[in-house]
Amino acid sequence: MTDTAQALVGDGYKYGFVTDIESDTAPPGLNEDTVRFVSAQKGEPEWLLEWRLGAYRRWQKMTEPKWANVQFPPIDYQAASYYSAPKQKAGPKSLDEVDPELLKTYAKLGIPLHERAALAGVAVDAVFDSVSVATTFKDKLGELGIIFCSFGEAVREHGELVKQYLGSVVPQGDNFYSALNSAVFSDGSFVYVPPGVRCPMELSTYFRINAAKTGQFERTLVIADKGAYVSYLEGCTAPQRDENQLHAAVVELIALDDAQIKYSTVQNWYPGDAEGKGGIYNFVTKRGACRGARSKISWTQVETGSAITWKYPGCLLEGDDSVGEFYSVAVTNNRQQADTGTKMIHLGRNTRSTIISKGISAGKGQNTYRGLVRVQPKAANARNYTQCDSLLIGDRCGAHTVPYIEVRNPSATVEHEATTSKISEDQMFYCRSRGLSQEDALGLIVNGFCKEVLKELPMEFAVEAQKLLSVSLEGSVG
């Protein structure tokens, strides 16, 4: 492990600080007026307000999904606030207008927003509580016709694109949380890559929940036009608080003919303390549509944070010869619960999907892989390969694998492999007998276990993710 990671171990959750900043926060509660308030705050056009109200009305008739293998007390949706924005002049024109406290916060999180200090080759959109506070490298991307901006700005500047694609992959009524998000989403990121353009840098959004008693509901929309390529990264942290906070995001990806989208997440929301107090409820709907022929969407996720994770990034393989991939590492330590997996829906001919899931449970963590592979009648020669591996650390945790396989075309090939193993004392001793500390030994073995997934991450993220894995398993051995 590197020195930085070494410094992290023993620190516990290092992102748990709170930024002291003045915010405009909506009073708690959710009704049509709240929806109108959010929309008005953002100066939205009428069509979007109507769209939100439609979603709100649907949501009112819906109930929370109960099938996931997670337990939590009832959420009082009227107790949360649905909008919080750091007070600043509406829409900073440049980084010089961004509140220095905010810039400091991101610097502390290791995300420098000043372009000259920024990671080479990564453009960042920073979302603080409900609003996007800064987007870097916009001009440079603009020269290629790539749009990368906050969702709010996209609504103002590129309304037609937003209108065309919003809700086209995750319909409002898809599930309880997507309906809620559609009603009250505050901001998020928007990406459009024009035909034939290969985006020359990683695009990245960094989400930060700061305010207390607020939920975060961001919306991300990524469109890769014909023959385009984009790699998108998402990272997140939140302060350490005793109460649970809800994060209900929606991400929609659209890949047209021959386009490719690579979407990577390193999720490190505050997981709660060792006794299970506090932490983020991460109830997220992510889906990509491989709309065009030969298009490809890859999801890679490293989920180490949150008290509860409920997410199933999936692919609708509509175009012939399209490809969907899902690579996942999910860690649950202490009292964390994760119910996560993917949905691969084969609609077009010769569509292929690959699922590699690595679940790691420690402490009293509960980790469930839940995955659906569905081959529809028209999807001739569809192929899926699924591999689910679980690693247990200690004997008070649990791992569960729940595959759903529905094949409606006889020419399909679907393979599923699953393994469960315990971290072996022999492996630990072998590493330690070569001079590695317990923490380093565990980190090494766990990283080895996750290798097939980690190698899918862009370089900068892979290093982060490795450290994070070690840190989040801190205290689970010895």
Place this chain on the structure above:
Amino acid sequence: MLEIKNLHASVEGGREILKGVSLSVKPGEVHAIMGPNGSGKSTLAGILAGRPGYTITQGAVTYQGQDLLAMSPEDRARAGIFLAFQYPVEIPGVNNMYFLRMALNAIHRAKGEPELDAGQFLKTVRAKLKLLEIEDDLLQRAVNVGFSGGEKKRNEIFQMAMLEPRLAILDETDSGLDIDALRLVSNGINKLRAPDRSVVMITHYQRLLDYVAPDFVHVLSEGRIVRSGDKSLAAELEKTGYVGVGA
């Protein structure tokens, strides 16, 4: 260097495996420990390296004047103890070279020496690889995963050569090796021999001792050292078997 005094050790369930082992190893010496299967050789080696799961009921071990039994396995490694495993452990997904570099750097850091940069590390690796005639390809594979028995043993000796321990404990490193591999491994051990370095070789066969001449030979039987002598004891064993030497 190493002083074992009247060591008694038992495993979970209370069964006593070592029943009063005493052994003194001075700098530069090579000791061979021989004995029938199940006599406690690996137990002794494991206890010296800090393998968990044993209870020391009596006795003491000092290493370079320190109470060895109070040290964690990693501290022992950092203080120069190396155990070549009888059954090296597989670590899927972890690159062999990366593993070695982490180990080497951990040991360097503990000694307050600078970590090797990628270039220096590679240079050292190349030199030692050649010595053991190990294929480059072995370094790029996951630690011990899919290695043949002989490859695993050679990899242990390669690690030893890289980590340059003060006290090397080799647990049946010779078993399962063909004659060419045995020669390479022996060569590796001989290269390491130095006035300030000691080796404890656990072996079943006289064979290894033809290549690496020990200063002392001990026979371990049912958890006790029943005979000690010089190299000629090994020859005697070869003739009479363990029973003949009182084991």
